[in-house]
Amino acid sequence: MPSNSSPEPGWARAAFTLPRAPDGADAVYLAGNSLGAQPHAARAALLSAVDEQWARVGVAGWEDCGWWATPQRLGDRVGALVGAAPGQVVVGDSTSVQLFGLLIAAARLRPDRRVLLSDAGHFPTDRYLATSVARLSGLTLRTTSPDAMAPDADTAVVAVPAVDFRTGERWDLAAIVERAHAAGAVVVADLSHAVGVMPVELDALGVDLAVGCTYKYLNGGPGAPAFAYVATRHHEVLDPPLTGWTGHADPFGMTEAWTPAPGVGRLRVGTPPMLSMLALEGALSVFDDVDSPDLAGVRAASLALGHAFLEALPAGADVVTPREHERRGGHVAVRVRDADGMCAALARRGVVVDARPPDLLRFGFAAPYVTLDDARTAARELAALR
Ligand SMILES: Cc1ncc(COP(=O)(O)O)c(C=O)c1O
Numbered sequence: 001m002p003s004n005s006s007p008e009p010g011w012a013r014a015a016f017t018l019p020r021a022p023d024g025a026d027a028v029y030l031a032g033n034s035l036g037a038q039p040h041a042a043r044a045a046l047l048s049a050v051d052e053q054w055a056r057v058g059v060a061g062w063e064d065c066g067w068w069a070t071p072q073r074l075g076d077r078v079g080a081l082v083g084a085a086p087g088q089v090v091v092g093d094s095t096s097v098q099l100f101g102l103l104i105a106a107a108r109l110r111p112d113r114r115v116l117l118s119d120a121g122h123f124p125t126d127r128y129l130a131t132s133v134a135r136l137s138g139l140t141l142r143t144t145s146p147d148a149m150a151p152d153a154d155t156a157v158v159a160v161p162a163v164d165f166r167t168g169e170r171w172d173l174a175a176i177v178e179r180a181h182a183a184g185a186v187v188v189a190d191l192s193h194a195v196g197v198m199p200v201e202l203d204a205l206g207v208d209l210a211v212g213c214t215y216k217y218l219n220g221g222p223g224a225p226a227f228a229y230v231a232t233r234h235h236e237v238l239d240p241p242l243t244g245w246t247g248h249a250d251p252f253g254m255t256e257a258w259t260p261a262p263g264v265g266r267l268r269v270g271t272p273p274m275l276s277m278l279a280l281e282g283a284l285s286v287f288d289d290v291d292s293p294d295l296a297g298v299r300a301a302s303l304a305l306g307h308a309f310l311e312a313l314p315a316g317a318d319v320v321t322p323r324e325h326e327r328r329g330g331h332v333a334v335r336v337r338d339a340d341g342m343c344a345a346l347a348r349r350g351v352v353v354d355a356r357p358p359d360l361l362r363f364g365f366a367a368p369y370v371t372l373d374d375a376r377t378a379a380r381e382l383a384a385l386r
């Protein structure tokens, strides 16, 4: 990826179509932590996939258009954004499905241990799946805040997010991995709220397994496929529970028994949703056009947006996100009296954010298309509603 250290927030705005405000102008779109805005390149890739590939090539597209190889091809591109050397990331399915597979596979890497340690404030799908995986794998689920986790010799798996989906707090993955590995546990990280908005160094940190979604800061579109990372050292022993045919070493051999594909390819399950995959492929060009900044630059611009927002808030605003730059992710959360009502009122004023129960408004700072003016406008409009 090209480098250019301090880009102006909103440098790629012209490459996106933004949702409309009620007055017909572009909205101040601060919901990229939920669903990223639409890059023109994603639309173009989707139209080409529909009109030129599916319509004109048909079934031969699996080979001739490179469809079959897309999960690993995109995996390497997403991998470059999360500090993973090629061959360790696969794209496909939802974050929930990928997480289920990796939590079970993680437990299978430590068959003699009995505890699954997970974040008490994890995103609901992560909590629900941890509960189910614990039942299926005969583990005891223990939950606590990531910074309070104390894995021990009985801990099989430590499951944490990189950034808290509610508060925007960024957890110290390096310290979490160090403690987990000192106890011999396997780390499964959910990068959904980190990928594309800050550098993540999976290989350098020694993270074992990770998942994340691509429809937030990677702008892949509604329902865009998720990704899964498996560190190379686990490749040949990883034993995934979802033994679908596309993860077979010889899928078209149609053999009797399942033989895992080498490496991360064994995490493939069923036929990849090609239109969504190709839209994502287009969207990723935002990150590797010749004049795209590197992720340190993206992060600096996102932090600058959050800072401008925080500075413009009225005194007394109840901000639940840590203000220190190293302790926050890409969004800032503010506690309010009636989060749903204020979310709707902001939307009427052309500011799109989201609300999370019981009382939080979240403001997402996706630096490619959000400007400093947007950040200040959002703070001003919020102040006007209080
Ligand atoms: C941390 C986290 N994990 C997972 C998900 C979603 O999973 P899925 O892609 O399966 O809907 C989200 C958001 O929806 C999330 O914030």
Ligand SMILES: Nc1c(O)cccc1C(=O)C[C@H](N)C(=O)O
Pocket (backbone or CB within 6 Å): 033, 034, 035, 123, 165, 166, 192, 223, 356
């Ligand atoms: N995945 C979502 C969806 O399908 C509909 C609405 C919102 C979402 C989200 O991404 C929620 C998001 N992960 C969150 O942090 O709350």
